[in-house]
Amino acid sequence: MxxxxxxxxxxxxxxxxxxxxxxxxxxxxxxxRRDALTGGLNREALFSALGALARTHRGPATLLVADADHFKRINDVFGHLAGDEALRRIAACIAEMTTGGDIWGRIGGEEFVVFLHSSGAERAGVIADAIRRAVAAIDLTVDGKSVSVTVSIGAASVVDAFDPVDLFRRADEYLYRAKGGGRDRIVLDGRELDPLPV
Structure with a gap:
């Protein structure tokens, strides 16, 4: 016993x-699968998820590529801890504006990717601008000095099947147009969006 x-x-x-x-x-x-700093998907997990979605996705969707403006200046002037905090705050803005069907992550440095599931260009423009405005409203202060944080966003929309590499390439091209156009702005499917009223 x-x-x-x-x-x-x-x-x-x-x-x-x-x-x-x-x-x-x-x-x-x-x-x-997670980026340790921001909690979003890391590069490998994000592109793996996009690849899986591409095989089954039907309907509209939009891919956003967002990049923090003048990020090197933030690190150089305020220090890397301030830069890390800026990235965490940007990630929080993205997480707040996305839904359960969307996926997002940090793919390196100060660059984020957001896949808006079931979002055509019009809705994606509203979400992208909401992210842009939320980031611009970040209240980050270091040693009594305000740190300006903004993002530029390139967005490419699709209907039904898509090639993740091509979709990313298009969104990334639009991001560089947004940067070249003065930063803190959005280029969606080749067209610069007017900022929506606050």
């Missing part, structure tokens, strides 16, 4: 250890 009780106790301990290992494994899997 004592051996049976001991075996039962060991069995319970093994089940507890297995549950803990499963939880740790799931946590590691989650962290491996």
């Amino acid at each position: 004592r051996q049976r009780d001991e075996l039962a106790r060991m069995h319970v301990e093994l089940e507890d250890m297995h549950s803990e290992l499963s939880r740790l494994h799931e946590d590691l899997r989650f962290r491996a």
Whole structure:
């Protein structure tokens, strides 16, 4: 009887250890797909998700590529901790403006990608401008000095099937047009959007 009780106790301990290992494994899997600074998907996970979506997606969608303006200046003048905080705040603005069907992540440096599922160009323009305005309203202060944070956004829309590489290339081209046009602006499908009233 004592051996049976001991075996039962060991069995319970093994089940507890297995549950803990499963939880740790799931946590590691989650962290491996996330950007540690912003909580968004990392580059590899984001492009993997886009590839999977491209095979099954139907209907309108828009890809945004957002890049923090004058980011090197933020790091140089205010320090890298301020730069990191600016990236966290930009990510928070993106997370707040997206829904459960959308995916977003940081693909490197100060560049973010957002896939707006079921969003045609008109709705995507509204969301992109909401992100742009939210970022411009970030209240970041370092040593009593205000840090200006803005983003430029390039956006490319599709209907039904899409090639993730081509879609990204188009959005990235529009991003550079937004940068060249003066920053803190949006170029959607080749057309610069007028800022929406606040």
